[in-house]
Amino acid sequence: MKVLTKILCGMIALLALTGNSAKVYAAAAGQIQFVAGSAQVTSESGKTHLLKKGDTVNEGDTVTTAPAAAVQVRMRDGGIVAMRPDTRVKIDSFKFSGQEDGSERNVLSLVKGGFRAITGLIGRVNKQNYRVVTPTATIGIRGTDHEIVVVEPGSQLAPAGTYNKVNKGETFMSNAQGEVDILPNQMGFAAAGQAPKLQPLNLNIFTVAPAPQAGRGNQGEEMRDNAVVDGTVQGQGYVPVFMLPPIVTFTRSPITATYMAPGPLICITACVPGPPVTKTVTF
Numbered sequence: 678m679k680v681l682t683k684i685l686c687g688m689i690a691l692l693a694l695t696g697n698s699a700k701v702y703a704a705a706a707g708q709i710q711f712v713a714g715s716a717q718v719t720s721e722s723g724k725t726h727l728l729k730k731g732d733t734v735n736e737g738d739t740v741t742t743a744p745a746a747a748v749q750v751r752m753r754d755g756g757i758v759a760m761r762p763d764t765r766v767k768i769d770s771f772k773f774s775g776q777e778d779g780s781e782r783n784v785l786s787l788v789k790g791g792f793r794a795i796t797g798l799i800g801r802v803n804k805q806n807y808r809v810v811t812p813t814a815t816i817g818i819r820g821t822d823h824e825i826v827v828v829e830p831g832s833q834l835a836p837a838g839t840y841n842k843v844n845k846g847e848t849f850m851s852n853a854q855g856e857v858d859i860l861p862n863q864m865g866f867a868a869a870g871q872a873p874k875l876q877p878l879n880l881n882i883f884t885v886a887p888a889p890q891a892g893r894g895n896q897g898e899e900m901r902d903n904a905v906v907d908g909t910v911q912g913q914g915y916v917p918v919f920m921l922p923p924i925v926t927f928t929r930s931p932i933t934a935t936y937m938a939p940g941p942l943i944c945i946t947a948c949v950p951g952p953p954v955t956k957t958v959t960f
Contacts, residue, residue, distance in 0.1 A: 706783075707734050707752040708780075714746025714762070723908035726879070734923035739767040742790065749768045754781065756797030764790025769810070777802045786810045791826030791840075791882075811839040814850045821846030826882050835879055838868035 709732045719725045721737035731935040734740060734750060742748050744763040750756060754773045760766060766786040772782040782798040787809055800807030800818050809816040811827050822845040830837040841850055842864045849858045849867040855872030864883065867873040878885060 684707070704769050705733050705751045705753060705755075706736050706738070707758070708732070708735065710749045710751050714750050715743040716746050716748045716760075717741050733766060736768055736771045738787075739765060741765045745854075751785065752797055753800075754797035754799045756783070756799065757793075758785075759793045761791045764792060766790075766792060773799060773877075779803055779806075782806045784808045784810065787825055787827050787839075788812075789829055791824065791828050793822070793824045795822045796820065796846075811867075813869050813871075814852045814865075814873055816837045816841055817849050817851070819847040819849070819869045821848050823848050824883060828882075834881055836868065838866055838871075839873075840879060840882055840923070841865045841867075842878065 697711075709728055709730055711730055712728050715729045717725055717740075718728050718732070718734055718790060719739045719741070720735070728740070728748060729749040738749070739829065740760065742760050742762055742764045748760045749757065750760070753771070756765070767788065768784075769786050770784040772780055774780060777798055780956055781799045781803065783806065785794075785808070794809070795806060796818055801820060802820055804817065807818050809825055812826065813827075816823075816825060821843060824842045825843065826840045828835050828837050828840065839850070841848060841859055841877050843859045843861050845861055847860055848865070849856055850867050850873035851857075852867055852873060854870065855863050856871040856877060862878065863883065864872050864876055864878045866876045867922060
């Protein structure tokens with residue numbers, strides 16, 4: 678009888694441990710792909726630590742970049758979030774079971790600063806399940822690569838409010854005063870207490886996407902905007918982790934990073950990398 682009791686207690690403990698592990702896994706929202714400069718994450722319980730490549734971010738976490746830093750996060754549904762310097766983003770809700778069954782959800786709060794997001798599986802079918810909340814508007818998608826910037830009052834960059842530029846796909850901005858749809862290379866703006874509206878692209882905040890090259894058509898555009906790395910769709914401006922140097926130099930906004938990359942292969946009797954070359958990436 679005592680042996681049976683011990684076995685039952687062991688099974689109960691194992692089930693409890695398994696349940697807790699599943700709960701921890703379910704809370705994981707993404708993984709840090711690279712960090713340039715100083716960035717930190719704060720959990721819902723208030724614990725804070727500096728971020729490094731490979732760290733996990735969870736539902737409820739707040740990620741903050743320093744004024745000269747940037748972070749790229751690969752979300753668990755394959756999406757990409759590239760945070761600008763001096764940015765704070767909270768992962769309000771992230772649910773993803775690996776399938777688009779309607780229960781998936783990705784809700785981010787952009788408190789300040791900006792980021793570029795290339796959406797993953799969440800929002801591909803159930804588009805209402807992806808949202809970005811800012812102080813002056815809520816942004817939804819219709820399948821997209823977009824950039825959002827919150828300009829705070831008193832900034833010399835531009836009038837205060839939320840700026841949303843679409844690179845590919847479509848988004849909409851809404852608040853209590855109204856709603857507006859934004860198409861590629863368009864910019865929406867929402868000031869406090871005002872309905873969102875379309876405005877000319879603010880070049881102090883965003884850059885203009887390059888025009889498609891002749892003869893490449895939609896296929897060329899798709900290849901230019903996205904690349905597949907490790908089976909996950911990565912956004913334009915993605916730098917493979919192994920090519921990142923210890924120090925990345927950033928200039929103005931949007932982010933421009935310069936780094937040293939291996940040169941083209943030189944093959945005689947064997948193939949070896951050529952002299953390193955300097956490359957530049959913008960996101």
